[in-house]
Every structure is written in C-alpha cells, then in structure tokens.
Amino acid sequence: MRLVIARCEVEYTGRLSAHLPMATRLVMVKADGCVAVHSDEGAYKPLNWMSAPNHLEEREGEWLVTNPAGERLLVRFEEVLSDSEHALGVAPGLTKDGVEAEMQRLLAEAPFVLEEGLSLLRREYPTDLGPVDLLCRDPAGQVVAVEVKRRGEIGGVEQLTRYLERLNRDPVLAPARGILAAQAVTPQARTLAAARGITCVEVDYDSLRGVEGNALRLFTP
Amino acid sequence: MRLVIARCEVEYTGRLSAHLPMATRLVMVKADGCVAVHSDEGAYKPLNWMSAPNHLEEREGEWLVTNPAGERLLVRFEEVLSDSEHALGVAPGLTKDGVEAEMQRLLAEAPFVLEEGLSLLRREYPTDLGPVDLLCRDPAGQVVAVEVKRRGEIGGVEQLTRYLERLNRDPVLAPARGILAAQAVTPQARTLAAARGITCVEVDYDSLRGVEGNALRLFTP
DNA sequence: GTGTATATCTCGGGG
C-alpha cells in the first residue's frame, strides 16, 4: 500500500464528471491497483476513487488512472509532503453475524411467533420477481407470504406487494396474504401496509433467539 | 490525519458483531475523530470504521473507539510498523455534474422527444409523497407524469406508481398516466411497468444534448 | 429529528 500526502487537484470523468480543487489530501494506492483520495473527514467514503482493475500511469507531476470501462481519474500534484510504501500481505476476511439472514433462519424455524398456528411451506420461494423470504400456511389453510427485514420501511411493503400480486395469479396459492416482519416498522410503512391489507409484526430479535433456545431444549433435554 | 500501519486485530460490536483476525492493515484517524481500518484491497469500503462523533481511548497496545449510539470498535495492536501524523487543513468540496439532474433539465426543454406532442406543465410538481419530475400534457389533453432516471429499475416504477395514485385522486388531473424515462430500462422494470400501464422510454443522452443544440439554433440563427 | 431518495454507491448471490 502506497500512501501519499500531497497538495493536489483531482478530476474524475466516467459515470459523472467531478472536480476537486487544489488542497492537501491523502492519496492511497492499494496492492490490487485501486486508488482512493481521502480528505481529513469522513470515515467511510473517499472523495474520489477508482476500483480495480485499472491502470496507473505516473507522469511528471500527475497520475492518470484509467479503467476498462473508460473511466478516468487524473491527480495533479502541486507538492508531495510524504510518500511511503508498506507491505501488508494478504489478510484474512471479515466475519460477520448478519442480522436479516439470521432473523430469516430463526423465523423459518419458528414462524408461529409471527402469528399463532403459522407453519412453514418453504424458505426463499421463487417468483419471477424474486424469492419470497418465507412462504407459510395459516391454520385456516390460507397461504401467507412473509417478508423479513431488519427495518420495516416502505420499500419492504412494495416488495411484498409485488410478490403477493404474483402469488395470487397462481390459483393453487391464491388468495395469499402478507406479513412484514421486522425489528421495527416505520409509521409510513405501517400506513401503506394497512392500505394494502398487509400485516406488520415487530419481532424482538433477542426473544427470537430465546425461542430457538427453548425449541432446541425440547428436543435435546 | 494519523496513519498507522500495524499488525492488529479488530472487534466491532454495534449494529452487528464483526471480527477481523490478526493481520497487517492501515488504521486511519481523521481530524474529525473518525476511524477507518483498511486492507490492501478495495478502493471504497473500509473493513471497519467508526464515524464521527466518537471517542478514541488509547490504551496500552489497543484503541477503544466508542460513540454515543453505543457502538464500539476495539483495535488490538500486535506490532506497529509505522505511525505518522499529517496536517491536511480544510479542503474545498467536491463539485459534480450529475447525470439525472441534467437529463431532467434537457427533457423539461424537449418533452416531445419522449412522445410526440407532449408539452410541459411543470417541473418538480409537488405531491405529498414527493415531487413528480415532469408533469406534462399530451395532445389529447391527458396529464402525463414523467419520472426521470439514469437507469430504469423497479424502484422507479414503484415511485411513479405512487405518484400516479396521488395525481389520480385530484379530479382536475385524473386520469393521469405515466412515463418512465431512462437511458436504459431493465427487463424486470419493463415487465412491471407494462403490468401497471406505464410506458418506458429509453432516452439517448447524447442525442438529447443534440436536440437541445438544435432547439437553441432555431432561436439563435 | 425522522423519513425518503440517491449513490461514480459496493458487494455478493443466483439464474
């Protein structure tokens, strides 16, 4: 990894055109060839960047970075204050405990926490608009599509509406109804869901893990 | 900006739990207090980060970063290879020429490229769900809502559907129909649009700029 | 502050 602290100006043209006026910034060049320009604020987003694969051409006082997609980043240096190279070597990946994936897994094992008597037909039931997170059946025999989200927002209601539209074209499944399951549901999403006849259920993640624990204990005393 | 190259391991707990095993990485601390951990690949995303405002506690061999939201980042150092501080000063902001904004401007000047005889009623016509990009009228007098996107995707169709729902509650405007204008429209968006009676028009950005040139020449010979 | 739309989003998975 090469770290350059320099007074520079930057031009990017590609998916849009952007210009950074002359100022002191950090220019990073990583082992995979990608380039990022950072200011002294903001942890996440670089001001400008070019992702690998790309080509870095070092000219007199400027760097030209180009990629196969025709994007172009030009860094013009006025004064280089520091320029260092560091060998980092390969790094093991990040391990995450995702929330939505686990929520879906837990709800698949215990759909009845959403509504009494609910039983699972299938996880990731495919439609031509995408997979339904959980396809269930209620005690009355009606099909229930469940969309699992960490946060229940308007987009989740729209997504579930589209799925229901498709499911209800299948006479075997129709009439299907929907449940939006989330740790929290915004008032707007709740309103829209109500207007569409969709039920919202707020799920407590920790209780859900508890339910799993209890269910396991039933079978492994 | 402080740049530390070090063998370290990282724990994050907050919106989820994540762990980075021991390896050599870059740890950046910026002037606003935010912290980012980068590996030697990927221009854009840090492996871990904490955005400002937060608090950095330097202990023996480790840093603990906490924020008011209760998130927590722990960097445990095994070996520090480099540690440097750089004064960057304030930087002027990034200027951008967006694509969607200009497309909207060009189409407002020449709505007839979307459909023969279309004329502009208003740009950014306000509804209580947000502004309609272009409100137009066709030669038959029907109101046409136009949603402008760089890429036409399902979200754009949903957005336009919600706007139409609102417009059609106004007896003065009803019955309104919709056009999704984009440089490219995905097949799924096209399918959904068809099912909703929404027209998709693919707009060639360069031709559009040409149309503007022609229109200007008509009035400035 | 909340909610919504956007992003040079990035990133990964599935057809």
Added chain:
DNA sequence: CCCCGAGGTATACAC
C-alpha cells in the same frame, strides 16, 4: 454476464 437485494450502507434533502 446481468439482475437483484442487502448494507454497520453513507449522504443529502424535505417535512
């Protein structure tokens, strides 16, 4: 390869 969905998304903007 494209399309789609998720993200500790971040970020800007309106209410």
